[in-house]
Amino acid sequence: MHRKSPLGTGPLPCPECGQITMIQVKKDCTLLDGVIVPNLEHWQCSSCKAVFFDVPAMDDIEEYRMKIGIKKDTLLKLKSTCK
């Protein structure tokens, strides 16, 4: 399984607003179902505040959910309320 981000490493256009303002952040992330993933690395647009998870972030979320015993199918509902 690869861990390389599909988003690459350069400046990233935001899929929501198109601004090159995507930054990688690492902080606690509250998911819609109330699960808090601590110190999750993910991407956020500093312009419109949209939050995105790349493959490594999804892996981290899945790993954390398994650790705390949440069923994998809840991943289908993944959206974030990260601020």
Ligand SMILES: [Zn+2]
């Ligand atoms: Zn944006």
